[in-house]
Amino acid sequence: MGYSSDIGNVEFELGAKTLERWLIKPEKTMEIVLGIPRERLQDERRVAISPPGVQILVEQGIKVIVEKSAGNFCNFTDLAYGEAGATIAESPEELYQQSNVIVKVSPPMTEELPLFMPGQMLISALHLGTITPDLIKALIEKNITALGFEFIETRDGELPIVRTLSEIAGSLAIQTAAKYLETGYGGSGILLGGIAGVPPAWVTIIGAGTVGLFAAQDALGLGAQVTVIDKEINRLRRFEAFFNRHLVTAIANDHYIAEIAKMSDVLIGALSPRQKIIKPLVSEQVVKSMKPGSVIIDVSIDQGACFATSRHTSHTNPIYVKHGVTHYCVPNIPSAVAKTASFALTNTLLPFLLKLTGHETVSEILWKSHSLRKGTYIFKGYVTQKILAELTDIPFREIDMLLAAS
DSSP states (O other): OHHHHHHHHHHHHHHHHHHHHHHSOOOOOOOOEEEEOOOOSTTOOOOSSOHHHHHHHHHTTOEEEEETTTTGGGTOOHHHHHHTTOEEESSHHHHHHHOSEEEOSSOOOGGGGGGOOTTOEEEEOOOGGGOOHHHHHHHHHTTOEEEETTTOOOTTSOOHHHHHHHHHHHHHHHHHHHHHTSGGGTSOOOOTTOBTTBOOOEEEEEOOSHHHHHHHHHHHHHTOEEEEEESOHHHHHHHHHHTTTOSEEEEOOHHHHHHHHHHOSEEEEOOOGGGSSBOOOBOHHHHHTSOTTOEEEEGGGGGBOSBTTOOOOOSSSOEEEETTEEEEOOTTGGGGGHHHHHHHHHHHHHHHHGGGSSOSSHHHHHHHOHHHHHHEEEETTEEOOHHHHHHHTOOBOOHHHHHHHO
């Protein structure tokens, strides 16, 4: 009886091991080949990943291909990328043909679209204020899975890439305003911080977000008088507490904006990126009422415009004058400090790029990463961001439903 029982146990154990062997899936994961092309948008001097960032990716098993001269504006040489473990592609065609994930700073340009290979993943900025249906349709036709910097979100609701770039844009907005207030640039000739016996410039910031925070910090540091306007009273309370009431706050309504604009030497448009598409908050009539030689910096231009008189400019031709007011409306402001911006972008992007490894399919990548799933705007031939579908009139599907179906 005991012998028979032992044999039964042996059979049970052998059966369990056999079953276990069949249930264990063989280890088979996608090989990630990440391509970093040279940016071709006018005056876009940044690169998506710095050489130290490439080294980290390579150490984690990701193959990286960098297009020749991609980092030149940042003083990142091809040699530095090569020493970090990247392969240098001599042409964009070579890079796109060998990569299954493309990471770049600016949205794809029309001439870049034929370079994409079917089924690739694209991670870049989107710039909803300038998006065209043709771009989205071209990506859909090639079955591209596309992720936008503007949409990548952590579980606590933070937009980490947007925040990083907004910090740089806020600081640069003040540097830029100080320059264009100078007499030689057609400004009113006011020193931003003033000196003893001479009052400083009055800087008004529309938007109490990250751009507004860093702009206010730099303006106060230089000695300017600062007013911050926002529609949300709690945001203004936080600003007052943070700056120990060393600035003035006001609710963003037509009356306050009209009155403050008349006194301001600098108006900075820094509306919340969560609005995705921004409609002008400051009318042309209000701009007309501003002092001659005053300056407008529209940081929100890549999402629409904060001012009715705003239109896109570039780093090559950054300003124009309308109603006696200097307008600076460059959409890629951080590109002015390309090296700092590229390091900052690398620091923010790396954790998300490392989430690409160890999966069998793109669907599995998105299913297991909340941030990448939230950041996706094209998947399986559909637009997966409602605001983008409304802008382009292209069919929309919830990404969770598409992933469940796949």
